[in-house]
Amino acid sequence: MCQLLGMNCNIPTDILFSFEGFHRRGGLTDHHADGWGIAFFEQKGCRVFLDDKPSVESPVAELVRRYPIKSENVIAHIRKATQGKVNLANTHPFMREMWGQYWIFAHNGNLEDFQPETGEYYRPVGTTDSERAFCHLMERLRAKWSQPPELETLFQEVAALAAEIGSKGVFNFMLSNGEVLFAHCSTHLHYIIRRAPFNTAHLVDNDVSVDFATVTTPRDQVAMIATQPLTDNEHWTALSPGELILFRDGAPLLTHKTD
Template identity: 55%
Template sequence: MCELLGMNCNVPTDIVFSFSGFSKRASEHADGFGIAFFENRGVRCFVDAQAADQSPVADLIRQYPIRSTHVIAHIRKATVGHVALENCHPFTRELWGRYWVFAHNGDLKGYDPLLHAAFRPVGDTDSERAFCWLLQEMAKSHASVPTPEELTRTLRELVPQVARFGTFNFIMSNGQALWAHCSTKLHHLVRQHPFAQARLQDDDVTVDFAQVTGPQDRVALVATQPLTDNEDWQAFKPGELLAFVDGVSLD
C-alpha cells in the first residue's frame, strides 16, 4: 500500500521535518512520490516517478522550507496503474475557481464510475478516477464553494459509495480545509502550545518545536503511520472522515 501525509495549520509552516521522516519509507514504496503546497489560492505541486529516497525532486523538498497552511504528500506502491508520472499522487483539479488536491492509499476493485467531460482521469489509476467522481458529485451538490462543515456532510454521503469497492484511505484539500478518510489505517496528531521535542521514527532526527514556534501556532498532521515515536498520535476509526481547519478537527 501507499503512504499518506497531510498537514493543516493556522499559520504557514514548513514540513521539512515530517517529510524527511516520511520519505524514508520510500524503500518499501518505490513507485513514485508527490507533494503539494497551497499558497493562498495557488498550489505548488511536485511529482516524480522515482522513489522519494532517490529523487532529486525529493532532495529539493527536504532542503527547501516552503511554508504553507495546507500540504499533502504521497509515496506510491503501485497496485492499479503503471509506474509513470501521470499516475503519481497527489492529483490536482479546479472546481468553483479553486484548486483541489487529492492523494489515496488503497485498492478499489472493479471501480469504473460514469464520468462526464468536466472531470476525467489523465492516468490509469483507480485513485484518480475516484477523485474525479468525488469532484463531479460535489459539483452536483453545491453551486459554489461550500463551507468546510457543509462539504464534510456531503462527503460523508459520497465517500461510502466509493469505499464499498475496497480500501479508500485518502487526504484532500482546497486550501481552506483538509479532509481525511480512513478505511483501514490512518493517524492524526495536533501540535500546539506547550510545544515539546519530537523524534522521528524513521530517522535519527529530533526537533524542539518550542524553539521554532509561537504560543498561538497550531499544526494538525495526518499520516498513514505515526511519524514520531514520542508523540500522542491518534488512530482513525475505520470509516471515519475528519475535516481540519486552522490545525483543529471540526469534530
C-alpha cells in the same frame, strides 16, 4: 499500500521535519518505491512536485528537503502501485479546479472493479483507481453545487461519497482546497495536534529530533496526519475505519463515522 502525509495549520509552516522521516519510507524504511509527490498551498496558489522515482532516490525530494516552503495545507503521497503503470500521470497527489479553487487529492488503498461513468467536468488522465475516484467525487460535488456550499453541508456530502466509493475497497484519502483538509480512514490513518507548550519530537524513520519550542510561537497550532505515526515519543490518535475528519486551523473541526 501507499503512504499518506498531510499537514493543516493556523499559520504558514514548513514540513521539513516530518518530510525528513516520511520521504525515507519511499524505498528505504518501507517498500513503497513507485513514485511520490507533494502539494503545498500558498494562498490561492499551489505548488505540486511529482516524481515517478522512489522518494529516497529522487532529486525532487532532495529539493523539497532543502526548501522550507511555508504552507497552511500540505498533502504528500508515496506510491506502491496496485493499478496503473509507474509513470507521472499515475503519481499522486492529483489536482483539479472547482468553484475557482484548486483541489488536491491523494489515496491509499485499492478500489476493485471501480469504473464510474465518464464525467462531464472531470476525467482521469492516468489509469489509476485513485484518480478515477477523485474525478468521480469532484464530478458529484460540481454537479450538486455551482458555488461552494456551507462547509458543514459539504462535509456531509463528502462523507456520503467516501462511504459510497469506499464500499468498493480500501479508501484512505486526503483532500484539500487550501482552506481545510479532509482525512478519511478505511484501514490506517493517524493524526497529532501540536500546540503550546511544545516538546521535542523524534522521528521513527531517522535518528532526528527537533525541539518545537525553539522554532514555533505560542499561538502556533499544527495538525499532522499520516498513514503511520512519524514520531516515536508523541501520542498519535488513530482514526477509526469509516471515519472522516475535517481539519481547519490546525485542529479537527468536524467528524463523521460511518456505522
